[in-house]
Amino acid sequence: MSQKIKNNIIILTLIIVVIGSIQYLVFKIQDIYAIYNLNSLLYSPLLTLIVSLFLFLLQLKTGERLKKRLLLILSIMAIVLTILVGFYIVEIQPVKFVLNFHKASNILKNLFAPNFSLFVPMLNALAQTIYLALMATVLAIPFAFFLSFFAARNLMSKRPIPNMVYYIVRTLSTFTRSIEAIVWAIIFTVWVGIGPFAGMLALMVHSIASLVKLYSEQIENIDHGPVEAMQATGAGTLQIWIFAVVPQILSPFLAFTIYRWDINIRMATIVGFVGGGGIGQALQQQQQLLKWSNVSIIMLMIAITVWVMDIMSAKLREYLMRK
Secondary structure: OOOHHHHHHHHHHHHHHHHHHHHHHHHHHHHOOOOOOOOOOHHHHHHHHHHHHHHHHHHHHOOHHHHHHHHOOOOOOOHHHHHHHHHHHHHHOOHHHHHHHHHHHHHHHHOOOOOOOOOOOHHHHHHHHHHHHHHHHHHHHHHHHHHHHHOOOOOOOHHHHHHHHHHHHHHHHHHHEEEEEEHHHHHHHHHHOOOOHHHHHHHHHHHHHHHHHHHHHHHHHHOOOOHHHHHHOOOHHHHHHHHHHHHHHHHHHHHHHHHHHHHHHHEEEEEEOOOOHHHHHHHHHHHOOOOOHHHHHHHHHHHHHHHHHHHHHHHHHHHHOOO
């Protein structure tokens, strides 16, 4: 694809964003302030596309110098208008945030007065959370390690069957990763019942998908010299993977795995809110009872645990990456 075609695609996209954003903002303003009772068809996607195509065709007749200036103006307009549209869609209201502070003042007051008598009873739930994250990571490793070789573009030839396997593994990995662990936890709590096993399964499924992406990208960045040397000797695919690929990826793989365990400890708290066990489930129970002092000590325990694990995992990843 030539640079000229790429620039035209970018300009057309920016025009659509600008026109669509302007239409949305005008529609919202007239809807809020009832300035005009205009037909909603005037703000349809079809009209956005028609106007955008018309403006795009007009700019085709301009010179290259004017096109560069137009591209800059459209980029700035698209950024500004996107932020303005975001304010309306997300309903950001700073005034309400300030004026309604008194509604949250009681909660905040209790959050800064943790109930330390709950510390020892919560240690069991905290340990369950740590081991839940650990087991999810450990059990995800062999699946992710195996699948990552099939998700690496440089190891899968473009012949029909290997190419199909590559796209199937990549698609499944992307689909699984796009569904948050809390959703998987909801599914597994129905499947195996409420408890840490459901939370572990949810984190394991999400970890497999995430590690496949990280592992496969690392495989794609290996030095191809050893691979080509082994291919020249007539080595098979499995032999190449074991002796030419694996030695180059072990340290990064371990670093990524530790990083994933770090993430899983944080996510284990969240899956507990939907019945995934651990300290997150205890936090959700105390929150429903409106016992904010109890919530405070649990939050403090989670924060300290995450902080300690973050420091430990960072040091260990740094050590492994130097190897």
